[in-house]
Amino acid sequence: MTEIKAPRGVRDILPDESWKWAYVLNHAHAVAGDFGYAEVHLPIFEHTELFSRGIGETTDVVEKEMYTFTDRGDRSLTLRPEATASMVRSYIEHDMAEAGQPVKLWCAGPMFRYERPQKGRYRQFWQLDFEALGSSNPMVDVEIIELSLELFRRLGLTNLEVMVNSVGCPKCRPVYKGRLMAYFGAHLDTLCESCVSRYSRNPLRILDCKNPQCRAVTEDAPGIYDSLCEDCRTHFTSVTDGMTRLGATFHVDKRLVRGLDYYTKTAYEVLSGQLGAQNAVCGGGRYDNLSEAVGGPALPSVGFATGLDRIILVMEEQGCSFGKRPAPLVYMIAQTPAVRTEAQILTASLRRSGLAVEMDYLGRSVKAQFKAASTLGARFAAIIGESEMEKGTVSLKDLESGEQVEVLRHDLAGKIRKLCESN
RNA sequence: GUGAGCGUAGCUCAAUUGGUUAGAGUACUGGACUGUGGCUCCAGAUGUUGGGGGUUCAAGUCCCCUCGCUCACCCCA
Numbered sequence: 484m485t486e487i488k489a490p491r492g493v494r495d496i497l498p499d500e501s502w503k504w505a506y507v508l509n510h511a512h513a514v515a516g517d518f519g520y521a522e523v524h525l526p527i528f529e530h531t532e533l534f535s536r537g538i539g540e541t542t543d544v545v546e547k548e549m550y551t552f553t554d555r556g557d558r559s560l561t562l563r564p565e566a567t568a569s570m571v572r573s574y575i576e577h578d579m580a581e582a583g584q585p586v587k588l589w590c591a592g593p594m595f596r597y598e599r600p601q602k603g604r605y606r607q608f609w610q611l612d613f614e615a616l617g618s619s620n621p622m623v624d625v626e627i628i629e630l631s632l633e634l635f636r637r638l639g640l641t642n643l644e645v646m647v648n649s650v651g652c653p654k655c656r657p658v659y660k661g662r663l664m665a666y667f668g669a670h671l672d673t674l675c676e677s678c679v680s681r682y683s684r685n686p687l688r689i690l691d692c693k694n695p696q697c698r699a700v701t702e703d704a705p706g707i708y709d710s711l712c713e714d715c716r717t718h719f720t721s722v723t724d725g726m727t728r729l730g731a732t733f734h735v736d737k738r739l740v741r742g743l744d745y746y747t748k749t750a751y752e753v754l755s756g757q758l759g760a761q762n763a764v765c766g767g768g769r770y771d772n773l774s775e776a777v778g779g780p781a782l783p784s785v786g787f788a789t790g791l792d793r794i795i796l797v798m799e800e801q802g803c804s805f806g807k808r809p810a811p812l813v814y815m816i817a818q819t820p821a822v823r824t825e826a827q828i829l830t831a832s833l834r835r836s837g838l839a840v841e842m843d844y845l846g847r848s849v850k851a852q853f854k855a856a857s858t859l860g861a862r863f864a865a866i867i868g869e870s871e872m873e874k875g876t877v878s879l880k881d882l883e884s885g886e887q888v889e890v891l892r893h894d895l896a897g898k899i900r901k902l903c904e905s906n
Numbered sequence: 907g908u909g910a911g912c913g914u915a916g917c918u919c920a921a922u923u924g925g926u927u928a929g930a931g932u933a934c935u936g937g938a939c940u941g942u943g944g945c946u947c948c949a950g951a952u953g954u955u956g957g958g959g960g961u962u963c964a965a966g967u968c969c970c971c972u973c974g975c976u977c978a979c980c981c982c983a
């Protein structure tokens with residue numbers, strides 16, 4: 484029998500790494516609290532229709548990256564490739580319009596896209612997703628962007644680039660699209676093969692092609708600002724003004740477009756040079772028409788998603804702190820086989836008083852148990868041997884200072900606490 | 907889906923123009939130190955060389971297929 488391995492593009496987050504994930508998630512919880520976003524837990528699969536209609540039939544995500552399957556009830560279901568559509572679905576389904584607007588929600592969890600794995604890109608990857616639903620106020624756009632930046636600030640990330648743009652709305656985007664097509668139509672022979680196909684499907688995407696020849700052409704392409712309608716123009720100005728007021732550093736990038744159809748007005752990305760080709764740590768923007776696209780009421784909203792795997796990758800490359808790796812406070816050492824049962828009783832009683840305690844189950848030598856205590860990063864070793872057994876005591880060694888005291892068994896937890904406080 | 911590079915012990919890597927029993931470091935276990943960690947020394951255990959086929963007297967090494975990993979295109983978090 485051949486060894487079964489994890490499927491391509493998915494991975495195990497093992498103890499060496501999982502504590503770092505917890506660190507980042509803790510900060511996400513804290514920031515969400517400070518900004519007034521409530522956590523929700525959404526399903527990992529939805530009706531395929533939610534994504535095909537919400538994200539857009541002709542997007543790459545829907546066309547070739549979804550994990551779609553039929554269940555036993557013959558329903559077409561899809562592992563979520565992103566969370567925004569589910570958020571909107573949930574808002575509509577639970578009539579959140581009744582609550583004060585905007586409704587501010589966030590969630591964390593795995594997303595699934597069938598793509599060729601590479602640095603910072605997995606088939607199952609975690610996103611933190613924040614959404615403010617039910618407001619068209621540009622100040623909410625500013626809050627969303629500031630929220631993402633504050634999270635990165637608290638995590639100690641540096642050298643991030645914030646790119647902002649407006650992608651217009653159904654009123655003015657067609658106008659811009661027309662102007663783009665008129666422009667690119669005259670340059671079709673110089674564009675790369677995929678840009679030629681983009682020309683007919685979604686000419687805006689030609690703008691972020693990395694091909695040098697295409698870039699040269701897009702350099703002189705008409706910018707979207709001249710085509711924006713009054714509403715989109717003032718909205719965009721309000722957003723950039725708001726960010727400037729908050730002291731945020733950002734670049735207006737007229738090439739920034741989105742691969743998902745639902746974006747309107749504000750689009751933004753946070754980039755890091757540490758991620759290789761997959762350089763987006765965070766992406767988001769406004770999506771005033773997503774709700775209607777999936778059959779809901781008008782619901783102007785703005786939000787962002789950030790990749791947890793990528794955040795951690797960048798943090799590691801930048802040498803950011805993840806706090807302290809969890810370690811036992813006390814390692815219980817049994818000198819002889821005869822006192823092992825006693826060691827377990829002591830371990831249990833310390834744990835019941837809320838202390839992190841570890842002990843040996845391999846019957847290893849005292850020396851090896853001390854070694855394990857050091858390796859695990861325990862602050863104290865509690866030693867119980869024949870003489871302690873007789874006297875009803877435990878020896879307690881501070882592994883940092885090397886000092887050792889002998890205390891009565893029922894004083895052990897108190898003594899440990901006292902030593903922790905005085906230091 | 908396309909392209910390039912790479913698969914040897916749990917991990918990081920050796921192994922001459924193809925050459926006989928595939929090694930070292932690290933980690934692990936034990937000992938030196940029979941009740942005390944980090945340092946040092948000694949000993950022990952560990953492999954279908956990713957899998958399959960071919961060439962050859964002989965394959966970890968060369969060829970083909972396959973699987974996987976990595977990076978890039980594409981797309982995005």
